[in-house]
Amino acid sequence: KAGVTQTPRYLIKTRGQQVTLSCSPISGHRSVSWYQQTPGQGLQFLFEYFSETQRNKGNFPGRFSGRQFSNSRSEMNVSTLELGDSALYLCASSLEVAPGQGGEQFFGPGTRLTVL
Amino acid sequence: GENVEQHPSTLSVQEGDSAVIKCTYSDSASNYFPWYKQELGKRPQLIIDIRSNVGEKKDQRIAVTLNKTAKHFSLHITETQPEDSAVYFCAASMTGTASKLTFGTGTRLQVTL
Numbered sequence: 730k731a732g733v734t735q736t737p738r739y740l741i742k743t744r745g746q747q748v749t750l751s752c753s754p755i756s757g758h759r760s761v762s763w764y765q766q767t768p769g770q771g772l773q774f775l776f777e778y779f780s781e782t783q784r785n786k787g788n789f790p791g792r793f794s795g796r797q798f799s800n801s802r803s804e805m806n807v808s809t810l811e812l813g814d815s816a817l818y819l820c821a822s823s824l825e826v827a828p829g830q831g832g833e834q835f836f837g838p839g840t841r842l843t844v845l
Numbered sequence: 846g847e848n849v850e851q852h853p854s855t856l857s858v859q860e861g862d863s864a865v866i867k868c869t870y871s872d873s874a875s876n877y878f879p880w881y882k883q884e885l886g887k888r889p890q891l892i893i894d895i896r897s898n899v900g901e902k903k904d905q906r907i908a909v910t911l912n913k914t915a916k917h918f919s920l921h922i923t924e925t926q927p928e929d930s931a932v933y934f935c936a937a938s939m940t941g942t943a944s945k946l947t948f949g950t951g952t953r954l955q956v957t958l
Contacts, residue, residue: 760942760943760944762943762944762945762946764946771934771948771949771950771951772889772934772936772946772948772951773948774945774946774947774948777944777945779944784944785940785944785945787945788846819888819889821943823942823943823944825942832943833891833894833943834879834891834943834946835891836888836889836890837888838887838888839888
């Protein structure tokens with residue numbers, strides 16, 4: 730079974746631009762979560778989508794948004810990029826065997842975003 | 846919101862020794878506690894997890910203990926090997942699943958020969 734994939738793997742943008750990152754979960758997984766990883770702040774939860782609906786949200790500004798498609802693929806968008814948005818963006822998928830009983834969460838390789 | 850503190854930030858042990866990493870969480874509603882290992886340049890991988898209705902869980906050389914009263918949980922690695930060298934993250938969630946995890950700041954474990 731193919732693992733979680735993310736595209737692109739590396740991205741360089743300038744301040745003020747916007748960016749869209751893509752995540753394809755493991756086949757059959759309907760839960761997709763996004764995290765931001767930085768040396769200073771560590772791993773921080775952005776949001777989670779389940780069956781095309783945002784189910785949970787972290788404490789990030791509205792510039793960070795996401796969506797999920799009917800095939801469970803997910804995208805996240807960051808508008809008006811700031812220098813501080815430079816980070817590794819990780820998505821993760823999991824199989825929810827029953828409400829509130831999720832399985833192991835599998836991470837993708839991440840997209841490294843550099844904002845100049 | 847939930848806050849997870851993790852100690853120590855770095856840990857160096859000799860091969861064959863045991864390593865212990867400790868985490869405390871703030872919200873008593875948290876009910877799912879996974880541990881992830883992240884090797885340099887790689888993605889985090891789940892190594893063990895525990896739910897709030899269990900006090901201890903073991904998987905070969907790795908064990909996790911949970912004290913709900915004190916709101917802390919610990920990772921124990923016995924008979925450490927060089928390939929155990931990595932950054933370890935604890936996390937907590939109130940959803941009962943891996944959704945909406947709050948992570949600790951990580952522990953860099955170095956196993957020396």
